[in-house]
Amino acid sequence: MRSDLRHIRYFVATAEELHFRRAAERLGIAQPALSRAIQALEADLDVALFVRTNRSVQITTAGRVFLDGAREIIALTDRTMEEARTAHDGRMGELRIGYTDFAIAGALPNLLKGFQERHARVTLKPQHGVTLTQIKRLEEGQLDLGFVTGPITRDGFDQRVVQSEAFRCVVADSHPFARRDGLQIAELAKEDFVHGSSTDWQHFYDYLLPICRRAGFAPRIRQEAFNTAGILGLVSCGMGVTVLTERVCSALAPGLVTLPLLDVDERLVTSAVWRVDHLIGPARHFVDYLQDLPPAR
Amino acid sequence: MRSDLRHIRYFVATAEELHFRRAAERLGIAQPALSRAIQALEADLDVALFVRTNRSVQITTAGRVFLDGAREIIALTDRTMEEARTAHDGRMGELRIGYTDFAIAGALPNLLKGFQERHARVTLKPQHGVTLTQIKRLEEGQLDLGFVTGPITRDGFDQRVVQSEAFRCVVADSHPFARRDGLQIAELAKEDFVHGSSTDWQHFYDYLLPICRRAGFAPRIRQEAFNTAGILGLVSCGMGVTVLTERVCSALAPGLVTLPLLDVDERLVTSAVWRVDHLIGPARHFVDYLQDLPPAR
DNA sequence: TCGCATGATGCCGATTGGGTATCAATATTA
DNA sequence: TAATATTGATACCCAATCGGCATCATGCGA
Secondary structure, eight states: OOOOHHHHHHHHHHHHHOOHHHHHHHHTSOHHHHHHHHHHHHHHHTOOOEEEOSSOEEEOHHHHHHHHHHHHHHHHHHHHHHHHHHHHTTSSEEEEEEEOHHHHHTTHHHHHHHHHHHOTTEEEEEEEOOHHHHHHHHHTTSOSEEEEESOOOOTTEEEEEEEEEEEEEEEETTSGGGGOSOBOGGGGTTSEEEEEOTTTTHHHHHHHHHHHHHTTOOOEEEEEESSHHHHHHHHHTTSOBEEEETTTTTTOOTTEEEEEBTTOOOEEEEEEEEEGGGOOTHHHHHHHHHHTSOOOO | OOOOHHHHHHHHHHHHHOOHHHHHHHHTSOHHHHHHHHHHHHHHHTOOOEEEOSSOEEEOHHHHHHHHHHHHHHHHHHHHHHHHHHHHTTSSEEEEEEEOHHHHHTTHHHHHHHHHHHOTTEEEEEEEOOHHHHHHHHHTTSOSEEEEESOOOOTTEEEEEEEEEEEEEEEETTSGGGGOSOBOGGGGTTSEEEEEOTTTTHHHHHHHHHHHHHTTOOOEEEEEESSHHHHHHHHHTTSOBEEEEHHHHTTOOTTEEEEEBTTOOOEEEEEEEEEGGGOOTHHHHHHHHHHTSOOOO
16 A cells, blocks of 8 residues: 555545544545544555544554645645646746747847747746757757748748848958949849858758859858857858848958848748747647737738 | 645546546556546536546646645645654654752753754753643643652663662751751751642652651651742751752752752652653653663763 | 534445556667 | 568566555553
8 A cells, every 4th residue: 555645635634633424524525534644644654644542543653744744745746736837837937948049130029029928927938059959959859939031831840930031141241342332132142141150051952052043053151150149240251241130240350341132032931940849838828829919021 | 535745646647637648547547447536536626627628638727726835735635644653753842851959959950951952853841840740741641751759669660770879968157057068867857847738749748757757856847839949949948958959959049058968879860751652752762761871970 | 311523434336557468660780 | 682680669577565454562641
């Protein structure tokens, strides 16, 4: 026999009443059942918790020690269950959010702030990851929500567009293009490019390549960096040019110039994505929050 | 269905393994039983704790919240049970000890100190009480051990003598008797006596009276006080004389003189007493400790 | 002495817990 | 592509546990 919460609840009532019939009434059971339950608990512990006669019930020293712990166990159990329910209905718990460089440079900070103001008991856990990594982690249940590049069409996933950005060319301020107001994409054909690492930035490259192809060239990538900050650093050193999006370019360090690509209408979309079968707890509230926002421009 | 510790243990194992067959093996039950138990727990909570396919088991946000609490509940339960056992076998817990003025002025402090050195996890709870009060509280289970005056012969009680004291007369240093080396009890016949309150000191009076009666008088009590300190205070103010015991008199304040009663052979005994049916936990260890001491002189 | 109060025990039926067998769905392998 | 393996869920059945009613044993008070 393993002692259960039932036994512990029966014990607390008996310890408080010190009278088996009254304790049984309080518990809504018959006195013999209570008598046997306490005996079973004592047998399991191999400890006398009460000294009883047919006239009186007294609690032992061990019983008093057990009573302190028993009250804590019950309180902790009730609290744990209540917190699980609260987490289930989304009012508390962790929300693991993945984000790309484009998301964190754009709409995401304000989204997180707005949501956090509405759900103070939810703990946001932002985790950087490129799009493909986020998708994998969503599948594995390691992320609740992702902010990724481009529309995602995948079974079991749903999404909502949260931002849409024009492409921009970034050059060093010493570059001949720096004094221009804008460029045609074809003018980059002979330039050295700086880009992200071939594994992590494959997804972004798959958006950039068709744009260049239409102008008759493939970007000649001479340098790779790990993230946008690294890319921009290499560009400002004159190692080449790059193409990023308007939000990433909106707060440039000195030494860099951003140029519109006048003949490029394509935009880079950032979407919030989630697994439909995992939309429970705080994630459900976040998606509700997103749906209530005006559409992204 | 009320969730039980069994469910909580099953849940923790499942949350740690994230695989029902392996968790069931670890718990020593069949996988279908585990499946059903987790479902029952989820139904009770009305919370999804896992997202399961036939390929994978993932824990939900609510599941993770519940896991934190579940681990605490199990640890607290195990600890509480262990402490109850420890208290039962006497290694820890409270020991409620009653004492008289005679006990605390005599052997008791050293006894408590000696026991405490041997049983550091036991908390001693000394509580002053006159003999009759202590007996009542032992019967009610409010005390574990008493240090009372005189031999106690009462069904269900056992005892051991811990000290034995001669009677002494105490007078103010301005009293004519103060320059004497000793007295006969009959010399007190005409004196005003200071004694304890008639209710609380009845038990002591029942020892004193036969001694005076044998010398042909009953003490003429003119003043009452609540305890020995009060009695001695009144005596030092010249309000009368008193008869106490040697230990209480051993550290007198200025203004008081102690005189042996040369023809009184009776001694006042202080005994440790306990209920035989209540000799469990730390009380048992204390009594063992007393039995190991040399007999009281 | 009798009546009452109180915890323990006996007997029985209902409910719960667990095992084996099987199913449904998916992934892997040949 | 078909066969096989894996995995959680469900069906059926039996054993164990829990709780109720009736009764017993004991002690106290009128």
